[in-house]
Amino acid sequence: MTKPILEVKDLAKYFGGVKALDGVTLEVPERGVIGLIGPNGSGKTTLFNVVTGFYVPTRGEVWYAGERIDGLNPNEVFLKGLVRTFQIPRLFPSLTVLENVLLTPPRQVGERVLTAPFRSKWEEQEKELARKAVALLRKFGLGEYVRARVSELSAAHMKMIETIRGLITDARVYLLDEPAAGVAYTTARELFTFIRRLRDEEGLTFFIIEHRLEVLMDFVDYVYVLHNGRLLSEGKPDEVMSDPKVIEAYIGR
Amino acid sequence: MLPSFDAFGFLVSWGTFLGIYAILAVSLNLEVGLTGMANFGKVAFYGIGAYLAASLSVYAVLAVYHVAAAPYTTEGIIALGKYGGASPALDLGIFAASLVLGFIIAGCVGYLLTYPTLRVGPAFLGITLLAFGELLRIFLLNYQPLGASKGLSGIPHPFLWIPDPVLRERLYVLVVLGFLAVTLWFAERITNSPFGRVLKAVRDDEVAALCMGKHVPRVKATVLFIGSGMAGVAGVLLAFYMSSVNPNMFVPAVTFNIWAMVILGGMGNNKGAVVGAAIITFVDRILTFITPNLGITIITPDYVRWMIVGILIVLVLMFMPGGLVPEKPIKTPAWEAVESLEKESKEGGSGGDEA
């Protein structure tokens, strides 16, 4: 494995008396496709929420590319190059596909209220971003949907656009929350093929929560298993799948 | 039955109210239509502007002419009547200063009020702002230096030095409509810009916008600053037009009236807000011309008017949620770039998509 780009050290998050996370240590290597699995309520989404700045951890640290990021606000974490997606895609329904992608680049000149009324100041940047966005959408076969409203898209396309809108910002690490949930088996496989392609072509890192192990295990390099807020097991997909502790955690419930 | 009807006079008075209310409606549309912030305290910022203009002008006039009487006393009001219009430079200067200060002060109050409400949802923001508006009114009702329940009167009209009152009114309506034009231009420009895109994103899903790196609190505070500032300007324009202000001009029903304009016109569309304001102020003006000629009625016409507005809002929300002028997609130069790209790929014959 290469050097870790994302490190989580002894991370804990308590809600009152509930220990959603209780001392989790793990690392995500650069250009890795890493899985995070575990039964319902094991703390997977809480882990994502702490890493992306939704919650302040009760204890522990999060390091990203040599910088400590726990305690930052979600928008600051995003600007560092860490993008998360949601279990249910959260695109902006009243915007078109192009606008959804154009929204994400940070520090746009036209986003400042005083420059926004003066078109000439940001026109060039806007056109440049639009060309970049169209190129990205075309590259992944979504060129025809530029003008579509997000609500007209299929679930799989929504999930792809959620990922693509991070690409335009040069984000390095993606945290995907159940990308294959509610998607047909073949589409799910396409989605994971797309993720591998992004890793190979763009050098991105993926950290993925997934319940559909039959899809996930064929595509990831390494898997962490959470159970009751603690790390239960880790290893290569086949090692984890044959770990008796993991089998017990899944069947024991 | 109608007495001789001065059509041009009617247009001038309608135009003035239309201008003032359309500025309010456009500013509310920026807040609620584009950003999704339920401002139920709109009237507070309108009132701040009006009271700022009123107090600044009456105290300034009295100070310049060394009148010791307070502006809310009889001597004060007589003195104001005597000295108002005596100096064009003073009247216009006060008017300009009020507009600038009205924008800044109302804007700052709006900006400050976002902070306590950052961590709560739209419902709580609405309640807090509503409560703030009522509080301001109660304060004004009881604060003697601002005239308490009687308010302030004798605010010098900026064109009081022009002897012909008709010409004065006509000049003023041009000023008001000029401010409306600037407001609308600004609102349209920021709507159709990357900033407008951020606003709509915040409205659609503020959590997702936050995760896409947008500083949602700053965006909201900015919008509330601009929206409140615009409302402040509308208040200043109202104060100079009416030449007097009192706390009962700023009851919560005024906020509701502005909401009605935005909903009727179409939430999320600035031009729609102007259309909504035009319709409702038109009906109001017609009613003020007709009502005195109806004699004694069984039910006060004003009550009927409010009942209709109330039920109209519910009906529009239920059966025409987009309003008269529905929201349009954002227009930025991005689409020009997309079009030229599409043309290129068509001419190149590659068919566009690689995959």
Add this chain to the structure above:
Amino acid sequence: MVNMDAYQVLTAVHIALIYAVLAVPLTLSYKTTKIINFVHINFITYGAYAAVLLYTFLGIDNVFVAIAAAFVIGGAMSVIDNVTVFEPLSRRGANVVILMIASMGLWIFYKYLMYSVLDVLSRVAKANLVSVLLRFETLPRVVVNGMPITSAFLTAAITAAVLALMLYFILEKTAVGKAIRAIADNPTLAEISGIPRGRVVNVMWFMAGGMAAVGGVLWAIFAIATPEVGDTLILQVFAIAVIGGLTSLSRTALGAFIIAFAENLGMAFLNQVFGVPTSFKPFITFSTLLIVIIAFPPLGAGGGLPYRFLRKRR
């Protein structure tokens, strides 16, 4: 020294009881439907006027008859609103803000409907109906330790106690009440487990509207009935419901006492010590509201965000 006599405390308790009767149903309805209901203002006014009109036209001066009538009127208004406006709107996917505006529209409509009706009725009755002092003496005055306890106080105390017991019994012991709580906790789950949402929500609306209207009667026999009575009370009622986080009924009732005591005893204190005029009473209410929102943000209930922009990092 400040002189806080027993009479002032008793008045504060009296107001607190009425506030609780007014605010608890607001919390209940918000918690179940996520609608900030401005028609709550009308429930209060219509309740107060149920008593006024019964007295003016039928000569009924029994407060409990008025309370029963108010409960039915408030409850019916509430259910009608839900069936004709709120249900269809939420079925169409209207968000919180839209529902809130719709309720605002209804509020204005009901308010001026009341004014119009009073225009006609005061002509018929040849009486002033716009500001009415009602002093029902259905319950006797009691004197405890030389302290006179008014009939209005006794009525408020008994009514509040009965309503609290009724609410407790319905929410905790009956199937409908359990269904209401299930919908409040997790609407999706409740839907899946086959709870007939429409009917259950209507029962809740009936109780909420009825209780608020009863509060209106209690206020009318304590203070004065005007067509603005709901409007003048709404700031306090909202503040109290926010203290309850719009989720907890018992915290709301506690909020009623906090606001009533802060307003009355706190005001008396400020007045005597600093000479603050009593007309500044609403400022205390608003400050309490702001402090609660800043210090104990009602996360979740109000759809708040996990912002920490005001907090020091780490």
